[in-house]
Amino acid sequence: MQVLRSKPLPDGNKFRPYTGSYRFSGVDQLKAGNNTDVYAPRVVLTEAEKTARMVEIHAQQAFNKGLSRQRIRLLLLTWVIRIKIKNNLKRCLDLILALGLLPFALPVMAITALAIKLDSPGPVIFRQKRVGKWGKEFDCYKFRSMDVDAEARKQELMDMNEADKVVFKIRQDPRVTRVGRLIRKLSIDELPQLFNVIEGNMSLVGPRPPVPAEVSQYDFDTFARLDAVPGITGLQQVSGRSDLSFQRWVELDLQYIQEQSLLKDIEILIKTIPAVITGKGAY
Numbered sequence: 001m002q003v004l005r006s007k008p009l010p011d012g013n014k015f016r017p018y019t020g021s022y023r024f025s026g027v028d029q030l031k032a033g034n035n036t037d038v039y040a041p042r043v044v045l046t047e048a049e050k051t052a053r054m055v056e057i058h059a060q061q062a063f064n065k066g067l068s069r070q071r072i073r074l075l076l077l078t079w080v081i082r083i084k085i086k087n088n089l090k091r092c093l094d095l096i097l098a099l100g101l102l103p104f105a106l107p108v109m110a111i112t113a114l115a116i117k118l119d120s121p122g123p124v125i126f127r128q129k130r131v132g133k134w135g136k137e138f139d140c141y142k143f144r145s146m147d148v149d150a151e152a153r154k155q156e157l158m159d160m161n162e163a164d165k166v167v168f169k170i171r172q173d174p175r176v177t178r179v180g181r182l183i184r185k186l187s188i189d190e191l192p193q194l195f196n197v198i199e200g201n202m203s204l205v206g207p208r209p210p211v212p213a214e215v216s217q218y219d220f221d222t223f224a225r226l227d228a229v230p231g232i233t234g235l236q237q238v239s240g241r242s243d244l245s246f247q248r249w250v251e252l253d254l255q256y257i258q259e260q261s262l263l264k265d266i267e268i269l270i271k272t273i274p275a276v277i278t279g280k281g282a283y
Helices: 047-119 157-160 177-185 193-200 222-226 246-259 263-278
Strands: 003-005 030-033 125-131 138-142 204-205 231-233
Touching: 003 246, 047 138, 047 177, 047 193, 047 204, 047 263, 138 193, 193 231, 204 263, 222 246, 246 263
Parallel strands: 003 030, 204 231
Antiparallel strands: 125 138
16 A cells, blocks of 8 residues: 655644645655654545536636626726716817917907018918828817928928927028917917817827828827827927927826826926916917
């Protein structure tokens, strides 16, 4: 007869019998570690008992999987509802503030339009294709601050680009008109984007909308900044604007997307006021 001595049990000499089958291990009896007089009888399960045990285990696992699926569904439903509520609250804030600001902005916009018309030939409003949330393109409105052939001359000025990577910025851009320099400094050129906010293409707060040519040069990580509705102002605008590197710009946009909330939007809107007044980084 083969005897296998077990390790001592933590609770002394008490023997806890093995409930499995030893038929396949070749062990007939088990001897407790500190007790030489106690033996475990051989336990043999019939095929029916094995089948019943397997069915019981399978049923328990299926029950646990069912509960797990229900928990996952509940978590997903809660997440979707929370996102919907947050987005609807943000949209309500955008509409209330945009419609509230419009009566005060219209006189400034009228004076600006007249000044642009008298300063240089061309349309008052500049429409440009921009890329919004998840790559959806839309027409972004701005007061024209450059000569009408600005886009055609951009390629010949590439060597003067002062920004890094995909962004094109020149402090003393020769394409900017006299009125354009002033309205850029005061961010008045962005006022027509209130209509983009009302249309739902933009938000008051969010990452700045890039042009398709910039998006075509994005790497994998940079595409994440398209996960939010673009805004008129954002963390980048209140943190240095064009004085920031493109890498820092992207980092701030991704930080905003991670921390996005109604209170965060209000905080950025408040910080935008002194940023506009000082004109730091605007050119």
